[in-house]
Amino acid sequence: MNAEAPLQANGGTAPWTGRSLPRVEDAALLTGRGRYIDDLGAPPGTLHAAILRSQHGHARIESIDATRALALPGVEAVLTRDDIQALTTSLVVGVKAPVECWPIATDRVRYMGEPVAVVVARDRYLAEDAMDLISVRYAPLPPVLDPRAALAPDAPVLHEGLRGNLASDRSFRYGDPEAAFAAAPHRVSVVIDYPRNACTPIETYGVVAEYEPGTQSYDILANFQGPFSIHAVIARALKVPGNRLRLRTPRDSGGSFGVKQGVFPYMVLMAAASRITGRPVKWIEDRLEHLAASTCATNRATQLDAAVEADGRITALAWDQIEDCGAHLRAPEPATLYRMHGNMTGAYAVRNVSIRNRVVLTNKTPTGLNRGFGGPQVYFALERLVQRIALELGLDPLEVIRRNLVPADAFPYRSATGALLDSGDYGAAMEAALRDGGHEELLRRRDSARAAGRFYGIGYAAVVEPSVSNMGYISAVLTPAERKRAGPKNGAQATATVSADPLGAISVQVASVPQGQGHRTVLAQVVADVLGLRPEEIRVTSEMDTAKDAWSIASGNYASRFAPAVAGAAHLAATRLRDKLARIAASGLNLLPEEVEFAGGRVRARGNPDNALPFARVASASHWAPGTLPPEMEGGIRETVFWTPPELTAPTEADEVNSSLCHGFIFDICAVEIDPATAGIRIDRYVTMHDCGRVLHPGMVAGQVTGGFAHALGAALYEEHAYAPDGSFQTGTFADYLVPTATEVPDLRILHHETPSPFTPLGAKGVGEGNCMSTPVCIANAVADALGLPSITLPVTPARLAEHVFPPESEPPARVRPTTRPTATGQRGLSGEGEAVVDAPPQVLWDILFNPATLQAIVPGAHSVERLTDSHFRAEVTLGVGPVRGRYVVELELAEPVPPRSVVLTGSAEGGLGSGQGSGTVTLEPTPEGGTIIRYHYDAAVGGKVAAVGGRLLDGAARVVIGQFFTALANHASGGGAKRLGLLAWLRRLLRTGGRA
Amino acid sequence: MPRLSAGARHRVRFALNGRAVEAEVEPRTTLLDTLRGPLAATGTHAGCEHGVCGACTIQVDGSMARACLMLAVQVEGASIRTVEGLAPAPDRLSVLQEAFREHHGLQCGFCTPGILMTLDAYLRDHPSPDERELREVLSGHLCRCTGYAPILRAALAAAERLREDVSHA
Structure with a gap:
């Protein structure tokens, strides 16, 4: 095998690799013949699952009653904690701490959206019906949501085994940071709160699981994306050896961006559901489940200090990072924190570094893989710091960047924290970006805009984009002594198989699991080049099957490893196959193997193209005539390569971590203008310079860059997984979690500077994640420059900028003050009041209020009202708030009765869609005409799903429901009985009785 | 429109990409689930099921519509076009x-x-x-x-x- 051989010229034409060929994938995807997980049909007898989830951020589960759900015809099972704990073990946790991680809530719920029960039924509609019939009693606990607050000694504790909320605390020291800080004339600091966001693929999670009792094995189909180290986690949780867990992925996946790594806890749940029901079980996640509870990037609280010379040179960095992994430390966390460990000095040559890394748990969704994985959090701090250094020292930010970049002659460069930066010329790439990106023109625009009194700013970001993760980097969370005990972990094995069939046609299989990146197209190009074929002659399959394919723990589609590692492995496998074919052909052509070349679909003599055999004939020979093969060559030609780069060694005793194999470079320039009327941000120009090594397919590289940029734009300006202080998740729809659309994403100027990686077979580096690292901070730097702000918090919404753009506002007059306000418990607060006039005396109304039968007729949406004591009622009601209609159990107590004049109503509601509490006072005042004026006022608080998806609608909905109650009371008392009011009369009544809040 | 009852299944007939089709559905069954399930037209995708993402957009009598926000029973007699109906022939793209x-x-x-x-x-x-x-x-x-x-x-x-x-x- 000769891996260093130049790519075969293709019949005298240029190589296929490097060209923007149309994608093999597209014809099917454009015509509705994609094969995503929900398109594959399901085995006969498949049942469908729906998941009942927590409506509280933090609460003890007192009881779960599924009796009525199980009674519904078509419902086969309801799984709760006991079922899951009987069949599985806790998911492995990545730190040495006494803490478990179950895929379903056990003693308590720790984040809103945490699974509480799995309903399995004949179809999904039925499963969701049954879900509404499960009653769960919670005892709410105080939540903790902020990572700094989670460290406070009196903070609510999520996992008692941990004592506090700190799951890991490691300090690192490289060079002599203390001496550098002592010697430096300047110390510059930034404090950052990086928010939570997620790349939200448009296809949600999906799992089909089947248990086979005869062999005690599981077959799971899921739109999982790897890493396949998680296969070991699932097998262990299901208590089977690895070969009893067959994990398969569909041909097509509707995007992932890391996020579909997080489907794995649901594989465990559905596997258990299949085992219990004896049938295959299918589950497709819905959008609310996805936004609230799938996974997201970590939020992080960072303080970063720099020791700086007068000329802007950074001599030391001191990092203090508090990583918020949410309610559970789910594999592979805390990897987000350590993925960047080798790159904590970014693109800069800084030799002295201290790092303190703390991992905390809070009452939010467990975090996981998300495009950029750790990069956005690190570079936001580092590149904000660089701008601050320029500002505080009165320097041009470009000068500060230039003075600190790793010099071109230093590659491969070992960073202070252990990364081996493979190749690059950062300075040249940056100067090219400034020149070709029209930087001078942007400076002139800024000058003229500012002269005219407008807000115009320019930001920069210089970023090293790591790719091909070292499987050993996560072990840096352990101390060197702990690592020694656990055994070394390192490498990044990529696998590829290239085979020739009996007709001499070539097939390729890789363990990569594409999620839209066109792997089949690129692999066909790469293999066609090696074998002298046309890409359309190569067949690439992208489904993965752990029972049949070659794979390893690093397999999967993450850490931008396809082009540098997987395509490289396919190149190596094809090269091995080519070398075998050359030996087979050599005897027939009467040549030495070295004299054989592959071009134009023929195997021929180098320099004498007439001495040739058809490729297919040579490739099929091992099947038809194994006896004619050269000595010692086995029949059947199928080459599998497991490739891992030797550079990816385990962390050293000194905690130096070469966390990734390849390091691309990005230099971004962003020019923004802030609208003085709306505080809206308009991106005037965005330039992004990439050095991603050798480009295999320019169209796809451009696609990765524009796609990553759009994600980053969302993270910078719009997206945030928002929680109310009570732990309610508030962004449960795409109307609340705002994703950029075509009107928000500006044109992007993409530039390239190519320095091939010396460490990868094709010289390629990853390119898919870089803009997620560079763009949020570049935009923030531009906004900070435009408004002269010392700090910026993402997402940079107009609301956040308003105070810097507009003059101070005067207090609104009292009567238009909004009625919505946060309550003491942090729930969403509502209050209102109203009155109605009824043609019946107070005693009649009083009797209605205390009679379950009449109450049932007037409580909106009531199915039943039950009298528990004289003054305590329980009702089941169905209420709709905006798009969310659900069943609630309402407990109502009538207190402080002054018959028949006044009573205080206190109530609580608990349902699948949320919870609420409130109290109100009703007074009944007789009128001279023998009627009654009913007056009421109420204070209520609402949390849970309704707050997540209907927050904007709650106030109005509450007013309508409460108005309905009193209208019905009035109507009933006036003798209307069960008679319904006409719409007009109803509206008139509503207007009269509606809250005058 | 005939009176529908929640518990029962009803037959819906409409044209899908120029061909007459029919399906038995509950009144609450969405058009999206009907297309993807009994009619096996899986080219139309469920992205959010609340009308924002647009992945399920189809044409109903020539107008754009979100299949996730329509009930199957609403399209009785209508003409529906989905992505499967765009290509002029199976091996040609529009x-x-x-x-x-x-x-x-x-x-x-x-x-x-x-x-x-x-x-x-x-x-x-x-x-x-x-x-x-x-x-x-x-x-x-x-x-x-x-x-x-x-x-x-x-x-x-x-x-x-x-x-x-x-x-x-």
Whole structure:
């Protein structure tokens, strides 16, 4: 095998690799013949699952009653904690701490959206019906949501085994940071709160699981994306050896961006559901489940200090990072924190570094893989710091960047924290970006805009984009002594198989699991080049099957490893196959193997193209005539390569971590203008310079860059997984979690500077994640420059900028003050009041209020009202708030009765869609005409799903429901009985009785 | 419209990509679930099921509609067009589809069918759109892979190509 051989010229034409060929994938995807997980049909007898989830951020589960759900015809099972704990073990946790991680809530719920029960039924509609019939009693606990607050000694504790909320605390020291800080004339600091966001693929999670009792094995189909180290986690949780867990992925996946790594806890749940029901079980996640509870990037609280010379040179960095992994430390966390460990000095040559890394748990969704994985959090701090250094020292930010970049002659460069930066010329790439990106023109625009009194700013970001993760980097969370005990972990094995069939046609299989990146197209190009074929002659399959394919723990589609590692492995496998074919052909052509070349679909003599055999004939020979093969060559030609780069060694005793194999470079320039009327941000120009090594397919590289940029734009300006202080998740729809659309994403100027990686077979580096690292901070730097702000918090919404753009506002007059306000418990607060006039005396109304039968007729949406004591009622009601209609159990107590004049109503509601509490006072005042004026006022608080998806609608909905109650009371008392009011009369009544809040 | 009862299944008949089809559905069954389930037209995708992402966009009697926000029983007698009806033949792509392939207007392809249905309807009525107009039209669709730029290029190229086809016809 000769891996260093130049790519075969293709019949005298240029190589296929490097060209923007149309994608093999597209014809099917454009015509509705994609094969995503929900398109594959399901085995006969498949049942469908729906998941009942927590409506509280933090609460003890007192009881779960599924009796009525199980009674519904078509419902086969309801799984709760006991079922899951009987069949599985806790998911492995990545730190040495006494803490478990179950895929379903056990003693308590720790984040809103945490699974509480799995309903399995004949179809999904039925499963969701049954879900509404499960009653769960919670005892709410105080939540903790902020990572700094989670460290406070009196903070609510999520996992008692941990004592506090700190799951890991490691300090690192490289060079002599203390001496550098002592010697430096300047110390510059930034404090950052990086928010939570997620790349939200448009296809949600999906799992089909089947248990086979005869062999005690599981077959799971899921739109999982790897890493396949998680296969070991699932097998262990299901208590089977690895070969009893067959994990398969569909041909097509509707995007992932890391996020579909997080489907794995649901594989465990559905596997258990299949085992219990004896049938295959299918589950497709819905959008609310996805936004609230799938996974997201970590939020992080960072303080970063720099020791700086007068000329802007950074001599030391001191990092203090508090990583918020949410309610559970789910594999592979805390990897987000350590993925960047080798790159904590970014693109800069800084030799002295201290790092303190703390991992905390809070009452939010467990975090996981998300495009950029750790990069956005690190570079936001580092590149904000660089701008601050320029500002505080009165320097041009470009000068500060230039003075600190790793010099071109230093590659491969070992960073202070252990990364081996493979190749690059950062300075040249940056100067090219400034020149070709029209930087001078942007400076002139800024000058003229500012002269005219407008807000115009320019930001920069210089970023090293790591790719091909070292499987050993996560072990840096352990101390060197702990690592020694656990055994070394390192490498990044990529696998590829290239085979020739009996007709001499070539097939390729890789363990990569594409999620839209066109792997089949690129692999066909790469293999066609090696074998002298046309890409359309190569067949690439992208489904993965752990029972049949070659794979390893690093397999999967993450850490931008396809082009540098997987395509490289396919190149190596094809090269091995080519070398075998050359030996087979050599005897027939009467040549030495070295004299054989592959071009134009023929195997021929180098320099004498007439001495040739058809490729297919040579490739099929091992099947038809194994006896004619050269000595010692086995029949059947199928080459599998497991490739891992030797550079990816385990962390050293000194905690130096070469966390990734390849390091691309990005230099971004962003020019923004802030609208003085709306505080809206308009991106005037965005330039992004990439050095991603050798480009295999320019169209796809451009696609990765524009796609990553759009994600980053969302993270910078719009997206945030928002929680109310009570732990309610508030962004449960795409109307609340705002994703950029075509009107928000500006044109992007993409530039390239190519320095091939010396460490990868094709010289390629990853390119898919870089803009997620560079763009949020570049935009923030531009906004900070435009408004002269010392700090910026993402997402940079107009609301956040308003105070810097507009003059101070005067207090609104009292009567238009909004009625919505946060309550003491942090729930969403509502209050209102109203009155109605009824043609019946107070005693009649009083009797209605205390009679379950009449109450049932007037409580909106009531199915039943039950009298528990004289003054305590329980009702089941169905209420709709905006798009969310659900069943609630309402407990109502009538207190402080002054018959028949006044009573205080206190109530609580608990349902699948949320919870609420409130109290109100009703007074009944007789009128001279023998009627009654009913007056009421109420204070209520609402949390849970309704707050997540209907927050904007709650106030109005509450007013309508409460108005309905009193209208019905009035109507009933006036003798209307069960008679319904006409719409007009109803509206008139509503207007009269509606809250005058 | 006949009276429907919640517990019962009802027969719905309509035209799907020019062919008469029928399905037995509950009144609450969405059109999206009906297309994807009993009618096996899985090209239309469920992205959010609340009408924002646009992945399930289809044409109902020529107008764009979200299949996730319609009930199957609403389309009795209607003419429905989905992504499966765009290509002129199984092995040929339409002008719009071809433009998407040429300009890398898709990556994972999950949102693509909805976008194609919107553009197909829009370009029929607006043969000469400018980029700004197309951005507005596309803003009813979420795509997380492409960053939209290649979709806009594909749409503009398709519009131009369709105009040429008309002028040569």
